[in-house]
Amino acid sequence: MISDNFSLMIHGGAGALQHIRREGNESDFMQSMQRILEGGRQVLVSGGTALDAVEYCAVHLEDDPLYNAGRGSVLNEYGEVEMDAAIMDGQGLEAGAVAGITNVKNPIALARRVLEKSEHVMLIGKGAREFANLHNVEIMTDNYFVIDSRIRQWREAQKAGGMMLDHEDVTPQHKLGTIGAVARDGNGNLAAATSTGGIVNKRWGRVGDSPIVGAGVFADNETCAVSATGYGEQFQRTVLSKMVSDFVHFKGMDAQAAATAGINYLVDKVNGLGGVIVIDRNGHCGVGHSTSGMIYGAIELGGESLCHLA
Ligand code: GLY
Numbered sequence: 001m002i003s004d005n006f007s008l009m010i011h012g013g014a015g016a017l018q019h020i021r022r023e024g025n026e027s028d029f030m031q032s033m034q035r036i037l038e039g040g041r042q043v044l045v046s047g048g049t050a051l052d053a054v055e056y057c058a059v060h061l062e063d064d065p066l067y068n069a070g071r072g073s074v075l076n077e078y079g080e081v082e083m084d085a086a087i088m089d090g091q092g093l094e095a096g097a098v099a100g101i102t103n104v105k106n107p108i109a110l111a112r113r114v115l116e117k118s119e120h121v122m123l124i125g126k127g128a129r130e131f132a133n134l135h136n137v138e139i140m141t142d143n144y145f146v147i148d149s150r151i152r153q154w155r156e157a158q159k160a161g162g163m164m165l166d167h168e169d170v171t172p173q174h175k176l177g178t179i180g181a182v183a184r185d186g187n188g189n190l191a192a193a194t195s196t197g198g199i200v201n202k203r204w205g206r207v208g209d210s211p212i213v214g215a216g217v218f219a220d221n222e223t224c225a226v227s228a229t230g231y232g233e234q235f236q237r238t239v240l241s242k243m244v245s246d247f248v249h250f251k252g253m254d255a256q257a258a259a260t261a262g263i264n265y266l267v268d269k270v271n272g273l274g275g276v277i278v279i280d281r282n283g284h285c286g287v288g289h290s291t292s293g294m295i296y297g298a299i300e301l302g303g304e305s306l307c308h309l310a
Pocket residue numbers: 177178196197198199207208209210216228229230231232233
């Protein structure tokens with residue numbers, strides 16, 4: 001029987017968020033998060049699984065050009081959108097991931113197809129695109145992805161001759177992109193999803209943490225579901241999402257304690273910058289970030305949806 005003991009969290013990146021307030025689009029983010037969380041609630045109350053809910057939320061975050069994922073992804077050194085995504089089912093630790101993909105409208109939907117329809121965990125580049133065609137995943141033209149604000153940001157990065165980590169600003173404390181979702185359904189199953197355009201002006205086929213199981217995403221029904229955002233290299237080197245799960249497994253922490261411990265570890269080990277959202281096996285929600293701000297929303301154990309841009 002399906003209970004209403006479901007929980008759902010989403011995030012839209014971490015960083016210093018002053019520029020969002022300065023530009024006056026704080027309410028755009030809040031409305032978008034609220035709408036997506038409530039849509040995710042409907043998926044769960046109508047009997048959808050945790051995996052369905054995180055895919056639903058990630059697809060809608062990817063479709064919204066406010067976020068650095070899907071439409072609205074940042075541009076690489078060639079001025080192209082190249083995306084990474086992963087989804088994980090906490091029941092059986094099944095996972096699907098894609099990296100360095102182009103023109104796929106919803107990388108997270110492709111990642112789910114990898115999970116369900118292939119015997120592999122990760123597909124990349126051209127092969128991933130072929131797999132997408134085989135499974136009728138929606139493909140869009142470059143125009144769909146390349147939006148004006150991203151072109152301006154990319155030109156700035158090219159002028160500065162470096163890579164940038166997020167939406168609008170060169171300084172690292174500004175908002176980091178990447179979206180994600182974690183859920184626990186009424187049957188106690190956990191799932192996590194993370195999707196990103198990566199970092200601005202990225203080179204050489206750079207892939208961040210988002211599609212790496214254990215780094216940018218992790219889910220295990222016995223511990224928790226985690227989605228990360230921040231400097232991908234730091235999350236890869238610390239295997240941060242699995243680390244958060246280990247805090248639950250070995251130290252008996254709940255979601256909030258594990259999120260805090262994970263971020264403390266990230267900072268202690270590599271002076272890392274970013275954040276995590278976490279739901280534990282009991283449906284409790286946690287969040288942690290070493291950046292000054294993070295955009296996230298949560299429904300804990302069927303309660304009201306609360307969004308934060310702090
Ligand atoms: N956290 C996203 C990335 O570094 O690509």
